[in-house]
Amino acid sequence: MASLQIIWSIFVKDLRVEWRNRETLASMCVFGLLIVFLFNFSFETAREETLRLLPAVLWVAIAFAGVLGFNRSFASERENSCIEGMTLAPVDPSMIFVGKMLANLLFLGIAEVVMVFAATLWFNFSFLPSLGELTLIAFFGTLGYAALGTIFGAIAANTRMREVMLTILQFPIAFWILMLSIDATSNAMRGDPGGNWAGGAARVAGISVVFTVASFLLFEYVLEE
Amino acid sequence: MPLQGHNAKPVLEVRNVTKFFGDLAALKEVSLTIARGESVFLYGPNGAGKTTLLRMLASLARPSSGEVLFDGRNIERDGAAAKSAIGFVSHAIFLYGELTVRENLRFFGRLFRLDRLEKRIDAVLDMFDMRSREDVFVRDLSRGLQQRTSLARALLHDPDFMILDEPFTGLDTQSVGRLEDLLRRLPGQGKTLLFSTHDFEQGAAIASRLITLKAGRVRYNGPLASAPFEELGIQRSNGQKVNG
Amino acid sequence: MDKKFPISLHFALTLAGLLVALYMIFLYAPEEMTMGEVQRIFYVHVSCAWPALLGFIIIFFSSIVYLWKRAQFADELAHATAEVGFIFCTCVLVTGPLWAKPAWGVWWAWDARLTLTFLLWLLYVAYLMLRSYMVNPGRAANLCAVVGIIGFVDVLIDYMAIRWWRTQHPQPVILGGPESGLDPRMLATLLVTVAVFTLLFFLLVRMRLRLAAMRRELSEIRHVLAFKMSED
Numbered sequence: 119m120a121s122l123q124i125i126w127s128i129f130v131k132d133l134r135v136e137w138r139n140r141e142t143l144a145s146m147c148v149f150g151l152l153i154v155f156l157f158n159f160s161f162e163t164a165r166e167e168t169l170r171l172l173p174a175v176l177w178v179a180i181a182f183a184g185v186l187g188f189n190r191s192f193a194s195e196r197e198n199s200c201i202e203g204m205t206l207a208p209v210d211p212s213m214i215f216v217g218k219m220l221a222n223l224l225f226l227g228i229a230e231v232v233m234v235f236a237a238t239l240w241f242n243f244s245f246l247p248s249l250g251e252l253t254l255i256a257f258f259g260t261l262g263y264a265a266l267g268t269i270f271g272a273i274a275a276n277t278r279m280r281e282v283m284l285t286i287l288q289f290p291i292a293f294w295i296l297m298l299s300i301d302a303t304s305n306a307m308r309g310d311p312g313g314n315w316a317g318g319a320a321r322v323a324g325i326s327v328v329f330t331v332a333s334f335l336l337f338e339y340v341l342e343e
Numbered sequence: 344m345p346l347q348g349h350n351a352k353p354v355l356e357v358r359n360v361t362k363f364f365g366d367l368a369a370l371k372e373v374s375l376t377i378a379r380g381e382s383v384f385l386y387g388p389n390g391a392g393k394t395t396l397l398r399m400l401a402s403l404a405r406p407s408s409g410e411v412l413f414d415g416r417n418i419e420r421d422g423a424a425a426k427s428a429i430g431f432v433s434h435a436i437f438l439y440g441e442l443t444v445r446e447n448l449r450f451f452g453r454l455f456r457l458d459r460l461e462k463r464i465d466a467v468l469d470m471f472d473m474r475s476r477e478d479v480f481v482r483d484l485s486r487g488l489q490q491r492t493s494l495a496r497a498l499l500h501d502p503d504f505m506i507l508d509e510p511f512t513g514l515d516t517q518s519v520g521r522l523e524d525l526l527r528r529l530p531g532q533g534k535t536l537l538f539s540t541h542d543f544e545q546g547a548a549i550a551s552r553l554i555t556l557k558a559g560r561v562r563y564n565g566p567l568a569s570a571p572f573e574e575l576g577i578q579r580s581n582g583q584k585v586n587g
Numbered sequence: 588m589d590k591k592f593p594i595s596l597h598f599a600l601t602l603a604g605l606l607v608a609l610y611m612i613f614l615y616a617p618e619e620m621t622m623g624e625v626q627r628i629f630y631v632h633v634s635c636a637w638p639a640l641l642g643f644i645i646i647f648f649s650s651i652v653y654l655w656k657r658a659q660f661a662d663e664l665a666h667a668t669a670e671v672g673f674i675f676c677t678c679v680l681v682t683g684p685l686w687a688k689p690a691w692g693v694w695w696a697w698d699a700r701l702t703l704t705f706l707l708w709l710l711y712v713a714y715l716m717l718r719s720y721m722v723n724p725g726r727a728a729n730l731c732a733v734v735g736i737i738g739f740v741d742v743l744i745d746y747m748a749i750r751w752w753r754t755q756h757p758q759p760v761i762l763g764g765p766e767s768g769l770d771p772r773m774l775a776t777l778l779v780t781v782a783v784f785t786l787l788f789f790l791l792v793r794m795r796l797r798l799a800a801m802r803r804e805l806s807e808i809r810h811v812l813a814f815k816m817s818e819d
Contacts, residue, residue, distance in 0.1 A: 120456055123453065123456075124453065124454060124456075127453040127454065131439070131442070131450050134441075134446065135439055135441045135442060138441035138442070138480070139441060194439070194441070197440060198435055198436050198438055198439070198440065199435035199436075199437055200438070200439055202403055202435065202437065203437025203438070203496075204454060205402070205403065206401060206402070206403070206426060206429075206437065207426060207451065207454035207455050208423035208424075208427050208455070273717070273733065273734065276722055276723065276726055276730060277717065277720040277721055277722060278722055279720055283717065283720055286709075286713045286716055287713050287717070287734065290706055290710055290741070291710070291713075291737060291738065291741045293706060293741075293745075294741075294744055294745065294748045297748070297752070301755070321748075321751075325744055325748075328740060329737070329740070332736065332737055332740055333737070336654075336733045339729050339730075339732065339733050340729070340730060340733055342405070342726075342729055343404050343405045363725075363810060363813075364723075364725060365724060365725065366806060366809040366810065366813065367813065368810060368813040368814060371813075371814055372814075558816075
């Protein structure tokens with residue numbers, strides 16, 4: 119289908135542009151690592167309480183690394199008015215949204231893997247027993263978060279204080295994606311004593327899908343002159 | 344007489360368009376039509392509204408009131424046909440600095456869903472003598488070469504209609520000459536041309552029709568030869584151009 | 588609306604209502620057993636919460652109408668409601684601690700109402716900041732409408748999520764639950780105060796809309812002038 123090809127072209131273009139610089143991905147990973155490191159260093163690792171904090175630490179790190187990435191995603195488009203360049207073509211703006219969102223999703227996903235890896239080492243905690251559940255929760259949580267980050271990134275690009283504006287839009291609205299992801303992750307990490315990780319994952323998925331669809335439908339109004 | 348082609352309707356029609364930026368009126372009740380095969384030169388002082396008008400024709404800006412029609416259809420509602428048929432060049436190059444010349448062209452070609460893309464890219468690179476530089480990153484090119492790449496991008500989808508907003512700015516002498524030659528040839532290739540430039544002589548040497556804008560209004564719209572130069576405040580030399 | 592319910596009448600009614608409410612809050616409603624006089628602030632606290640929520644509902648529908656019809660009035664309504672709703676929202680957040688500390692010894696508790704109000708407040712701030720920081724004000728309406736819609740979707744999610752969260756992490760009912768076991772005179776006072784504050788909310792929105800209308804007229808005059816100026 120032609121639309122899928124266009125989405126793919128935009129997605130690949132974002133990857134290629136990033137690959138030439140590797141600035142965004144690197145800063146996201148480093149930033150995320152720093153947050154995990156900060157928490158790890160300031161608390162005693164092996165203690166039960168610290169492990170209870172781990173899901174929150176990870177998702178906070180993901181949240182901040184994400185916002186960093188979303189800002190840069192549109193910075194590269196702004197340089198030579200490339201977003202306008204894309205609208206010169208008969209392309210549905212929603213395709214631009216999906217392409218960029220998938221790129222943001224991938225970058226944040228890579229940063230998450232790095233952070234989880236570091237957390238495994240530093241917290242001496244194995245995520246393997248519940249890897250499947252955790253991956254599912256992380257995927258849906260990151261999906262919704264990236265969808266919001268993409269549309270808010272486009273909106274904030276029109277303002278004077280871009281990075282701040284993106285953050286102020288992103289955090290209140292993505293709040294429950296983060297909260298429920300933390301909750302579901304925590305449940306899964308403890309081996310799911312209540313037997314309801316599926317409910318938690320479904321909640322995260324539900325909210326993320328709602329926000330993704332809303333962002334997809336509204337994106338064309340953001341690009342309109 | 345301008346070529347009419349199989350479609351007798353004008354290619355582009357601007358109907359009573361007004362554009363406000365806040366309280367500033369950039370365009371005031373502008374109406375004009377451009378038919379296929381014409382070569383039109385848009386002239387006016389800074390702030391006259393030329394860029395706003397050209398951007399509007401390229402679907403990058405919407406009128407505050409009035410409408411822009413392409414082949415009789417409003418481009419806001421039905422913009423795909425217009426976008427496929429129009430190539431736009433402006434001060435912004437619309438290219439990714441981190442990608443090579445060829446990668447940029449390939450990307451935009453895909454957005455236009457062009458077939459035989461690689462061949463088209465070859466053709467357009469040859470046209471602007473950029474083949475040897477096709478693997479250079481756009482950010483590493485000089486301003487003149489970037490402009491050439493941008494022109495290549497604009498012509499890639501073989502648009503019927505070329506719109507150029509001050510395309511000569513920042514180009515060296517040789518590039519200016521090449522661009523002038525290219526623009527002169529376009530009507531002969533069946534293409535319609537609308538461009539703006541500061542240099543009246545330059546524009547006069549290329550186009551056959553003149554539209555002047557002042558403070559957002561159209562002052563003159565007609566054949567270049569019969570333009571009332573004094574009235575429009577245009578100083579003409581003897582018609583001799585400085586560049587060869 | 589201006590003909591059937593002139594703003595002057597609206598103003599008079601609101602003023603009268605406020606006086607009645609004041610009387611009821613301080614003289615009619617009985618003193619609460621455990622908390623004493625300070626409990627009376629609860630009437631204002633709750634009464635501001637409802638218009639704050641109503642405000643965002645209005646913003647949601649106005650935003651949809653704006654994107655669909657491009658009606659400038661819809662955008663003005665959204666903007667006016669955002670400003671007024673923000674004030675009411677702030678009042679809830681200010682009266683909350685003022686009541687909680689003397690009554691229960693804590694400044695704050697993340698009960699359902701306060702959590703929802705705080706998140707709502709953040710949304711109002713984001714909406715108003717977006718309006719202020721636009722580089723090209725002509726595009727503000729579109730972008731704010733998008734934020735208004737996504738924001739309201741978020742409010743709905745907030746409401747459901749908070750309720751679910753409370754089942755997982757139950758909290759002793761502090762600032763919440765005034766609806767349970769209320770003396771009939773307290774209930775009456777509450778209802779009257781809510782009604783009056785809603786009336787006040789709409790009054791302020793109308794006044795703000797008038798301002799927007801005046802600005803629009805001024806803008807139109809400037810536009811006409813801009814046209815005339817270049818007749819030379």
